[in-house]
Amino acid sequence: CDGCIQSEKKCHPNNKGKECEKCKEKCSKYKDFVNKWKGQYDLQAKAYEELYKKIEDGTSNYISDNDNYVVDFLKEVKTACGEDDTKSAEKYLYKTSNCKHYKFNDESTNSNKTYAFKEQPEGYESKCACEITHHPLDECPYDTNKEVCSRFQVVKRCMKKDFNNDLDNWNSYGVEDFKGKNAGVLVPPRRRHICFTNMITKQYEKQKNGMENFKTDLLQVAYNEGYFLCENYDKDPRDVLEAMKYTFADIADIVKGKDMINKDISTKLGNLLNNMVEPRSPIKWWRKNKTHVWNAMLCGYQKAGGEIEKKDCELPTDYSPDQFLRWFQEWTEIFCKRKKELEEEAQNQCNNITCDKDTGRTNSICAQACKNYSNFILIKKNEYQSLNSQYDMNYKKILKHKSAPQYFKDKYNSKCDCLSKHTDNEKYWKEPYDTFDDKNIKDKCDCQKPLPPPPPPPPEESRGRSEDHHDPLAPAATVETEDNHS
Secondary structure, eight states: OTTEEEETTEEEESSSSOHHHHHHHHHHHHHHHHHHHHHHHHHHHHHHHHHHHHHHHTOOOOSSHHHHHHHHHHHHHHHHHOGGGTSSHHHHHHHHSSOTTOBSSOTTGGGOTTBTTOSSOTTOHHHHHOEEOOOGGGSOSSGGGGGGGGGOOOOGGGOOOOOOTTSTTOBOTTOTTTTTTTTTOOBOHHHHTOOOTTTTTOOGGGSTTHHHHHHHHHHHHHHHHHHHHHHHSOSOHHHHHHHHHHHHHHHHHHHHTOOSSOOHHHHHHHHHHHTSSSOOOHHHHHHHHHHHHHHHHHHHHHHTTOOOOGGGGSOOOOSOSSHHHHHHHHHHHHHHHHHHHHHHHHHHHHTTOOOBTTTTBOOHHHHHHHHHHHHHHHHHHHHHHHHHHHHHHHTTTTTTTOOHHHHHHHHSOGGGTTHHHHHSOTHHHHSGGGGOSOHHHHHHHTOOOOOOOOOOOOOOOOTTOOGGGOOTTSOOOOOOOHHHHO
């Protein structure tokens, strides 16, 4: 059964094999075995109860010599152990057998882990009871299942997508209640460019196959996002897949109605679910269909030239369920990655360069690398302060008063560590070169011409002259101002 993947009450094989069918077959054999032995136990327990009753009644009219022997034995057991421990077959077995970890007669039956005659083996109850499905996207488009992706095509209306990996496009446009509870929230450009063009104007609840059409269109959205992220994002495959995981989580929020920008898609789904015989929430719908959405994204990624590894088939789970914390984490990871790249570039360009103290200049290429680093840090300061204000307002108290950098450092991984260097010391935002670990590079980037010595102080007035005895023929004293020195 381990090869049978379950989603809600549905299940499907993790490849083109017959894992779920084989699982069901084993479950059926297990059930038949248990019921066979339960029937035998029930007969034995009933006979035990009848014989024990003869002890209590004092009846001597026994059916056979074997009964006579058993009754005599039960009398001795009752005397030695007491009535409470021998009154039923279950109690007798508990005291006299090696089955002390199981109960043979339990009112809660299958809900009790210790019941000996559960019809499904422990830990496999749901897989034994699930309904097997055979949707093409039940399986990951990896290796032998690549043809499943041929059902999709790139939506041309979504092809113009602009990404700025330097985070310059993080802004609050479209965020609901931005001046209230969502003050400080900034949206990643990746999220802003998710394309729902093929869904926005449709009224699925009025369509004959509205639910099926809704799902088909959403899978197409997922396919497009996998394709465009691979085409336009950082060409490092791991970075592309990380961006895909964040987009997958955003699509989940959009479907469930938890997105801070778009409620239209969730409303459309809600209208569909309300028309069903058994209403289900968008959250439950997502749980049922999320595997298909992720596999559709992998199809798009593959179409754009990405290579899928087996581990990529696993559903993303290592992200925060809270949309803002997830965006803040994403911003921090990209910030630290880009900061490291620019710092390494400055080190490479300035490594063999010296600072000319007479002119306050270095090599032009070194100076430009330093400027790129400095500009990046100063621009990110405003974004960080905006995001951090939202964190302090709505999350810090809930998260045990941890600062945002400390929270991300403890909760996730080293990709967020660099942020603490800036928040621990405010001057690092104002003096970016102080964040360099290599002091030599800092000095080269901060190369300055030595300041000239200060001018000598003006000569003091003669102390013998008194303002009360001013000589009218003497020239008027000049008042020293900054204008006089300019």
